Structure formats: structure tokens, C-alpha cells
Amino acid sequence: MKRTTIKDLAQYLSLSTSTISRALLNDKNIHSDTKNRVLEAAQKLGYKPNVTALNLKYGKTKSIGFVVPEMTTPFSSKVLQGVHNILYPLGYKVIILQSDEDPVRERENLLLLESFNVDGIIINLCHETHNQSIYEEIIHRGTPLVFFDRIPQNTLDVSKVLVDDHIKASLMIEHLISCGRTKIVHLMGPSTVRNAIERAGGYQRILTKHNLYDSQLMIKTNGVGFEAGRIAAKQLIDNNVKFDSIFAFTDTLAIGAMNYLQEQGIKVPEEIAIASFSGTEFSVNVFPQLTSVEQPLTQMGESAATLLIEKIKDNTSASQTIILDAKLVYRASTLGKEV
């Protein structure tokens, strides 16, 4: 049961550990016969290097943390996929922690990762300002931090990857207007994160431009999941608010609202059109399919991982911001049957 070590090989072959090490590392200062003998014995005894020992030696853990508000919708999963694409080939382990949209848990998660000695952290924050000081401390203590999607205030010098929320939200509102909608509700994301503000800003700007803005239609939801969308829709109906379309911060919000409306016998999109930000397979796996801003989530993860690797290699390297392009895709939830 005990693992074979270099020492075992050394004893088995009557060689020193140095020589074994050289053979295994393809060092040039070794006789090819010896090398072959060693490799053969390693094979035979099932030698596998002890990564823990190497980690100690090199002062790295070859692991990184991935902190997200939630892991139960495909959003984070798709980003994670991208992170894996980059990091697994490099031998990194990824440790995932969920904050449940709670800054206190986020803080605990970060500290836990620090205690795990991770080489770096990729994070989608859940509250822009609350943990600002922790981010700074962690970076100061030497663990690089890379943000994606929801990014912190500009005062923090970190690498980050995001999409142009303001523009894409604006374009989506233009689309709804071009579909003849005039009473557009916005189910807003948490006002403590920057891209919620950005998207709401785009919404407000375009509606104001068209002289259609009505502050009553800007809804602060209580979360970003299905349930929050459902509740928001219910309140709109219960309060007898007149509206003909919804633009939601996330696909989950949109779907929650859409399901509630349909349960009330309201036709989508005939009576209410629905659009949102997405990038997950949710947008095409609901009825009707959802018009959405398709964010390149996997690519987002790949970019974040690449930026993190740069920082891990050289902690003093300049921070970068990558802005990815997102595509608007028009589907049945705004266009109706003709699609």
C-alpha cells in the first residue's frame, strides 16, 4: 500500500537518490543505460512523484481557487469549463467555493482559500464594496486575484475580464422598442454590483432617449435566481402595473418571471415580451426560447485563467482588463412564432 518513492528506487538499484532524480527528470548528466534501468524500475515498482513534496520544495500548491456567488445554474459552470480548459493541462487543481450571494461567506471563502495556500484566485464577487479591504489584503499578502463578470471598483489594481454591459443592454432595449414595446420593465440585478448598474444604465439611457422611461418599471429584485424573477412578476401583476415587456439582469430572473406569467395565462411574447442577459443553455431550453445577450462564458473563464497564470508567474506584471464581445440573439420570447 505504501507508495514507491525515489528512495525505494535508489535502494532497489543501489544508486543514490540524486541519480534517480536525474534519470526521472531527463537530466543530461546521466548515462543512458542508467537512465533506462531507472525508468524500467520506476515502471515496475509503480513509481509516481509525490506532488506534495514538490509543492513544498517549490513553495507552490499548484492549485487555484474559484469563488462564485452560486454554482447551481450553468452560468458559473460554463465559466469554470473555460478555467479548466486552461488550467488542467498545466497541472493545476481548481477548488470551487460558493458564496450564496453573501459577502460574509465570500469573505470566509477567500480566507479559507488563503489557508489552503492556493497560488491564485478567480472570483465573481457578490458585493462590490463589502470585501474591498479583504481583496487588497490578499493581494498584498501575495496571492493574485482575477475578477470576472462582476468586477470591483477601479481603485483596485487587478486583472479582470468582463463584457460591455452598458452597450449590450442598450442594444437589447433598442430591440424591444423596435418590436413595438413601450412599457419595458427592468428586473435589475443587485445594486451592489457594477454590471447591474451598467445594464440598468443602458436601459435607462435608451428609454430616456425615446422618451419612454418610467421609474416605476425599474424593479429592484431580491436576488438573481428563478424565485426572485417569479416574485417580481407576481408583484407587478398584483400591483396592476401596466407593462408589455421585461428586460432582466439574468436568464434565471427572466425565466422565473416568464414561468409565473404563463402560469397566470399570460401569453409570451404576445402580451409580454421577455429578454435578458444569458450565455447559458437556458436561453434555448425554455418555452418560448429566450431572446438574450449571449455572453461568451467559456471564453470568459479561459481569459480569466490566462490572466491569473500571468500573475502567478510574475506577480509584478501589469494588471490587464479584457472586454469580451457578447452577441445579441433574438428568439421567440420577443419575436414569437415566426422564428
Place this chain on the structure above:
Amino acid sequence: MKRTTIKDLAQYLSLSTSTISRALLNDKNIHSDTKNRVLEAAQKLGYKPNVTALNLKYGKTKSIGFVVPEMTTPFSSKVLQGVHNILYPLGYKVIILQSDEDPVRERENLLLLESFNVDGIIINLCHETHNQSIYEEIIHRGTPLVFFDRIPQNTLDVSKVLVDDHIKASLMIEHLISCGRTKIVHLMGPSTVRNAIERAGGYQRILTKHNLYDSQLMIKTNGVGFEAGRIAAKQLIDNNVKFDSIFAFTDTLAIGAMNYLQEQGIKVPEEIAIASFSGTEFSVNVFPQLTSVEQPLTQMGESAATLLIEKIKDNTSASQTIILDAKLVYRASTLGKEV
């Protein structure tokens, strides 16, 4: 930037590393004054134990692997939540790998985890027989393996946690029949996994009992995701098969099929009733809400983690099988509006 070590503390306080270690570990053989001085200095210099060194010392990595067919639906996420609940408080890290329903990738993932030196592995397999020999090898080399949901053949002596698939599938078919359905389609899971066989067995048994079984209605899908469900539904329609209800292996299959049917203008449940296995929030976040076998997924993760910890503590401990109870919940997709 360099981390404070015990040696630094020793030098700072003119004490030996042994004494520092004792102070930090609350050893009884130490003067309380000394202990306080050490703790104070540790605080001041920001000492944090180096887990890598400890791992090397104790021959453990305090990390476990979590291998699942996919991570983009909430199924695995919910199980993972349970795993986290048990393992994080114990200081374990969880490393997640996705097999994409591909036994070859599953194999690679397992070997990768072994090279990471994980203390144990929790796995939901994607092909019952293909990797059998690898499971055996890994266990033989000393890494405990715990299975959940999809479990391997009985010849393998491992701990596992599952639900009673046959019974619950049977009950669900009884429900559909009691709703007046007689032409019940089964969207079957991959025939290479045992619980797909079990659920199909329950389906077949009850229908045969009621003299309603029609082999034409047993559909082998090409996967378990939304898309596979959609394709299966399309084929049924295209082939002009007559049916009045669907019982699906997973909620994703059911939802994919349901969406396609609705896009074709078919009413659910009036024309086609739909039911499936679930346990995720999908069942209540679609329109109409889905009648389903609600598997206790978080609990499944907790049980699997608990079993794994037992094996990690004592690799010779007896393997256990935990069968969890799943509840049938009847919703609009079979009952209709009256709910």
C-alpha cells in the same frame, strides 16, 4: 512577501522551533507565558501554518476528487453542495472534474486525481463497465472510492449511495396510469448505467401488469440533456407515434422534450403529460411545473462524503450502501391547471 514560518518566529523570539510548534499546537509541555509570547508574535508577524508541509509530514493532501458526468445542470451542483457541507468543515479541498459522459475522459480524470494524490474520490460514473478495472486498480493502490447515483456492478466492493430507482419509477408510472394515460413513452437513460436499467425496469413492469406495455414507446435517447430530449420528442412526432405521456430518465430530458412539444403547439399536460426523475430546482422552474421523483441530492452528497471520510480514516472498514428515499411530487405537467 515571503510567508512567516515557524523558523522566523523561533529566531524572532530566540526560541527553538520545537517550542514554537508546541505553543501553536497547545501542547501541555510549555510555560503559559512562553505560549502567550509565541501566540502574540505569530499574530504580529502574520504566521499561518504551511499546509503543504503538513501534508507532506502526514502523507495526506486533505483533498478529495469529485468526478461527475457533467456540471452544467444543477444535479451535480446540488450533490456537490452536500459534499461541501461535510468536507469543508473538516478542512478538505474538493477538486471537481467533468467526464462529459465519456468513459475515456472519466478514466483520464481518475488518473489525474490519483496524480494529484487525493485522499479519496466521490464519483458518479458515466458507463458502468468500461472503467471497472480502473476503479479496482485505484482502490487497490489505496485511494478509497465512493459512488453515488450511478453505481458500478456489485462485483466491486465499494461504498455507494443511491435511491430506489425501480420502486420510484414504478410509482410514477402508476401515477400516470391513474391520470388516465395509457400510451406512456419512456425516455430511457444510457443503457450502460444501472439506474437507467432499473427505472426502465419499473416502467416496463407496471405497464406489463396493466397490459399496456408497448416496446415501441421505449425510446433510447442519445444522451440525458435538454437536446437529447428535444430530439427524442421530434422523432416521436416525425414518426407519427401515438402517445399521451412521457416518463423521462432525467428532468433535462423531460424539459427538452416538453419544450419541443410546446413549440409544436402541443398542450402539456392536456395532450401529453410529462413526468421524470429530478431533485433539482428545474422541476418547479419550467412551465408547466414538472411532476417528478424528487431525489434528495444534497443529502446524497452528504452521505457520500460521510462514507468517504470513513474509508479515508480506515481503509479496511466495511463498505456500505445507503439507499435514500425519494418523494414523488405531482405538479402541473401531469395534473394541469387545477393545481
Place this chain on the structure above:
DNA sequence: CAATATATTGGGAACGTTCCCATAATGGTT
């Protein structure tokens, strides 16, 4: 043939910790 270059190997420190063993100092007992 001596001198030097080259090839191959071994010894042992280092990474940060724990823990066994020795040592020193103190206090109490006869």
C-alpha cells in the same frame, strides 16, 4: 606521461512542520 577536460555518480542541505529524545532547571521528598 602528466595535465586537464568530460562524464557520471554520491552526499547532503533545503522546503516547513511535528515529535521523539535529550538536557536543563526547578521543586519536593526522604
Place this chain on the structure above:
DNA sequence: AACCATTATGGGAACGTTCCCAATATATTG
């Protein structure tokens, strides 16, 4: 006063590697 038990501390090996620095053996050069 001599002894032993107790308390507090230090020294150093060990976990599995790598890699620097010898040490040896062989080959090459003038």
C-alpha cells in the same frame, strides 16, 4: 544533602523531492 519527579526547553530526524557541490572515473590533449 542527595535523590527523583516534574516542567520547560532545545536538537535533530523525518516526510519526498531537487539541486548544488564534491568525488571519482574516463577520455583527451600537449
